[in-house]
Amino acid sequence: MEKIRRIEIIDLFKDSIKETIGQEICVKGWVRTKRGNKSVAFIALNDGSTIKNIQVVADVEKFTEDQLKRITTGACLKVEGLLVESMGKGQSVEIQANTIEIYGEADVEKYPLQKKGHTLEFLREIAHLRPRTNTFSAVFRVRHAMAYAIHKYFNDRGFFYWHSPLITASDCEGAGEMFQVTTLDMENPPRNEEGKIDYTQDFYGKHTSLTVSGQLEGELGAMSLGKIYTFGPTFRAENSNTPRHLSEFWMIEPEMAFFEIEDNMDLAEDFIKYLVQYALDNCQDDLEFLQSMYDKELIERLRFVVDNNFVRLTYTEAIDILSQAKQKFEFPIHWGVDLQSEHERYLVEKHFKSPVILTDYPKEIKAFYMKQNEDGKTVRGMDVLFPLIGEIIGGSQREENMDKLLERMAEVGIEAKDMDWYLDTRRFGSAPHSGFGLGFERLLLFVTGMSNIRDVIPFPRYPKNANY
Ligand code: 4AD
Ligand code: MG
Numbered sequence: 001m002e003k004i005r006r007i008e009i010i011d012l013f014k015d016s017i018k019e020t021i022g023q024e025i026c027v028k029g030w031v032r033t034k035r036g037n038k039s040v041a042f043i044a045l046n047d048g049s050t051i052k053n054i055q056v057v058a059d060v061e062k063f064t065e066d067q068l069k070r071i072t073t074g075a076c077l078k079v080e081g082l083l084v085e086s087m088g089k090g091q092s093v094e095i096q097a098n099t100i101e102i103y104g105e106a107d108v109e110k111y112p113l114q115k116k117g118h119t120l121e122f123l124r125e126i127a128h129l130r131p132r133t134n135t136f137s138a139v140f141r142v143r144h145a146m147a148y149a150i151h152k153y154f155n156d157r158g159f160f161y162w163h164s165p166l167i168t169a170s171d172c173e174g175a176g177e178m179f180q181v182t183t184l185d186m187e188n189p190p191r192n193e194e195g196k197i198d199y200t201q202d203f204y205g206k207h208t209s210l211t212v213s214g215q216l217e218g219e220l221g222a223m224s225l226g227k228i229y230t231f232g233p234t235f236r237a238e239n240s241n242t243p244r245h246l247s248e249f250w251m252i253e254p255e256m257a258f259f260e261i262e263d264n265m266d267l268a269e270d271f272i273k274y275l276v277q278y279a280l281d282n283c284q285d286d287l288e289f290l291q292s293m294y295d296k297e298l299i300e301r302l303r304f305v306v307d308n309n310f311v312r313l314t315y316t317e318a319i320d321i322l323s324q325a326k327q328k329f330e331f332p333i334h335w336g337v338d339l340q341s342e343h344e345r346y347l348v349e350k351h352f353k354s355p356v357i358l359t360d361y362p363k364e365i366k367a368f369y370m371k372q373n374e375d376g377k378t379v380r381g382m383d384v385l386f387p388l389i390g391e392i393i394g395g396s397q398r399e400e401n402m403d404k405l406l407e408r409m410a411e412v413g414i415e416a417k418d419m420d421w422y423l424d425t426r427r428f429g430s431a432p433h434s435g436f437g438l439g440f441e442r443l444l445l446f447v448t449g450m451s452n453i454r455d456v457i458p459f460p461r462y463p464k465n466a467n468y
Helices: 015-020 065-070 120-125 134-156 215-225 261-282 284-294 298-307 315-323 341-352 402-412 416-427 440-448
Strands: 024-036 040-046 054-059 076-085 093-104 208-210 227-235 248-257 311-314 356-362 378-386 390-397 433-439
Touching: 024 054, 024 093, 040 076, 054 076, 065 093, 120 134, 134 227, 134 261, 134 284, 134 440, 208 227, 215 227, 215 248, 215 416, 215 433, 248 261, 248 440, 261 284, 261 298, 261 356, 261 378, 261 390, 261 433, 261 440, 284 298, 284 440, 298 440, 311 315, 315 341, 315 356, 341 356, 341 378, 341 390, 390 440, 402 416, 433 440
Parallel strands: 054 093, 311 356
Antiparallel strands: 024 040, 024 076, 040 054, 076 093, 227 248, 248 433, 356 378, 378 390, 390 433
């Protein structure tokens, strides 16, 4: 017998499907809902390829009572039947089932995704099953589309995808928030003469951690291939239980030789706009669903970002604005403080009503590698601030002058001998260069309209949670 062709559900919603009407087809997927009456059952089937379900119409006479009883929400089916035009609204075709094979049942008593309208908090407790919901399948399809668009953007512009190591002996951001990597016996570690743990006996012969950023090795790439980008996981052991922090998150870090801070800002703005436009063009069904469920202004907000220039100003100008603000902040404002999310959001949402790029921060609140300005006080750093999110990008022009860099490292207590490989970029053929890091999940928060970062990554990592 000839095998009946399986069609993915997304293809059933394309115009070209009209040619297949009247033919026998096969669909496979998970039952979202089943309803019906004495003579007919309607099964909404979803295979993950799209937010849309295909309606399977099962004539009660063709199937045994037992068979129909086992078809419940969450069960997985293979359906063969006739593709016909649908009378129901919101769909142009449906399937009149001839045979239904049940690949896997889902016990009504035990399967947790029975009824609709579970809270996001509840779904976070069953993160291994939540991709089966409309919300999370939509979010994760958008996540895929954004990852693809990132590679496309850079590839089309002559950047090379560069792989920085995940295990490293250096702390790029200098914040001391690293997860240690060791194979030493924790119960009984070897000790040196001073009684301290002897890391020379560890796997790498030195103290190592998971990386907080691929930038430092990325700079090596830029100083040879010209324009590179990294896109990989990064790890931060900061004890931040906020809707915007993960301890394992993905970051995109482009690094470009011969780019000054202005070029860096131009690239950051163009890059984000491209990604948002890509989502508008390619994720329409999922964005419309997310808009209808969570955020009525989602698509309007996305369009606004694409259509308007980001406001650019210095940290010092921002401090002036914040000092004059009528709003009372929890963290007081004066020149030199690190901006908190409440300050960033005031600038973006209340004052400018637009994405903002802040530059020229006090050197004390930024990392050692940023290029120092003539004033001796500020560095050529830049943060891109977004509505609802706050900081979405952090970056800078890099200090290319060896002496200035060494001076700054000494001030913050970084041993030059540990960073000799990095300093070689300044020692040999140094060049002006710049780069930035985009937090992938922060971007996804903005694009999907979700409000908790734990809901835009399949298996979130945060303090006290490493399930799955
Ligand atoms: O501002 P950050 O710390 O910058 C760097 O790591 C630089 N080395 C980047 C570079 O210049 N190549 O982090 C960059 C971005 C932030 O703007 C934010 O979007 C995201 O990474 N980010 C986080 N996202 C989720 N959870 C966290 N704990 C994050 N910390 C930073
Ligand atoms: Mg930052």
